Amino acid sequence: MAAAEGSGAGGTLFPGLADVSISQDIPVEGEITVPVGSHSPDEDFSTLDEPVKDTIMRDLKAVGKKFVHVMYPRKSSALLRDWDLWGPLVLCVSLALMLQGGSADSKDDGGPQFAEVFVIIWFGAVVITLNSKLLGGTISFFQSLCVLGYCVMPLTVAMLVCRLVLLAGAGTVSFIIRLIVVGAMFAWSTLASTAFLADSQPPNRKALVVYPIFLFYFVISWMILTFTPQ
């Protein structure tokens, strides 16, 4: 450390500095919280030379593994440890694209629908994360965003199913089918994200964290259910 050298040099050259005490435990700034970061210089070294296909496949496999975790929500920490936001981005964009054009009049808001969905998902996820942190949660900001984004996947599947059902017709039967499908997927999303997020809370406050998540997925489910194509 330069500080130690300075005081060492001060001992011989500058006698006045000998008794200047400098605390050795200088707080280190910057994030070393993610253990993966410590590997990254080595990985960057070796991954520069690999073909692009390998890089892409590795990322795709990581994203796919997380999708599987969402489909079968077990309490594994893989989703939390290696968080990434690719999956949420893809899901959010695809959901927003599918929800576009569901307005009553065709002459306005084809655009705002996309922005609406995008903003709702990300803004809602940020608010839930802040809320869970303020309630004393131990999960980090991006980990929480990652979990909430990935748990939108059942609702994206529900949107696909709804669109297909609506292709067949828009009557009472199709409404009931859509209601059942969206309801089931909504419950799945909420349970999946609760399985990951509620563990990081003190035990008596789980309900306080679950309610905003419930509201968030409820709003998205409502947008999916009330979607009618042009």
Next chain:
Amino acid sequence: MAAPGAAGGGRSGAPAAEWGGFEDNMQGGGSAVIDMENMDDTSGSSFEDMGEMHQRMKEEEEEEAEGEAGAGEEEDGEFLGMKGLRGQLGRQVADQMWQVGKRQASRAFSLYANIDILRPYFDVEPVQVRARLLESMIPVKMINFPQKIAGELYGPLMLVFTLVAILLHGMKTSDTIIREGTLMGTAIGTCFGYWLGVSSFMYFLAYLCNAQITMVQMLSLLGYGLFGHCITLFVTYNIHFHSLFYIFWLVVGGLSTLRMVAVLVSRTVGHTQRLILCGTLAALHMLFLLYLHFAYHKVVEGILDTLEGPNVPPFQRVARDIPVVSNAVLNTTAKAIALTL
């Protein structure tokens, strides 16, 4: 402050060596370069080593560690003795200003962007939240001594978001079309605008009327008052009867208004002040509920009139396919109940 003291000391670089106060920290008859760095490091602890400056001393210790590291690197590279004195002095001044500015900025950032400021307001249990929700509908009787208001922000925040969700549902089922904006943006803007804006306005009025209430308490009070709004709108957006809405408006809205008014009255002295505060709050609260109910019907009625002329019966809603089943069921149920009663 350490900076002007150090700058003042550094300007008189050579004579500074004779100051007794710094004797033990001098580096011998070197250049002012080293003196300034030194002064920056230790003048904090010499000048400000008083009882109440303990906090600053701790910070100065951290900074002097940084400064020492910087000084060590710099003096290795730039030690020119008396020759490049002016250039080095200028550089050192600029460097010091930069470091002071950086320190202040990071201190301000860690002070204001610290999420832990809000943490005490979220320290609640689910039981407490439920109790407060129910209490928000029960007017208190004792207005002779100040009623306790919990300064909590979790409940109000969740209620505002719930109101946003209910509003969105209402707008969708009444086919509201918002030009120049989005449905969600309007809903969020309305609800948060009401909560924050009216709270600030009422806090300002309370300040004028000498009421004993803090901003957080005002936010909390108004937020919990939105519970009545949520219930009313949830019911009346699904069952479309105007008379039902008026009943709910009076009863539910009135109860929550009475509660807020009673709490405020208990905290204000003087009849005029009480009247002003409570009248304003009651008016804003009830009018907001009225606005939320009617604002989104008007759009539909206006569009219907232009599209189909005056043949359309007044309170009809152009529903999408979703509420066809549920609306019909609910309406016939409500009609049947009204007939039997």
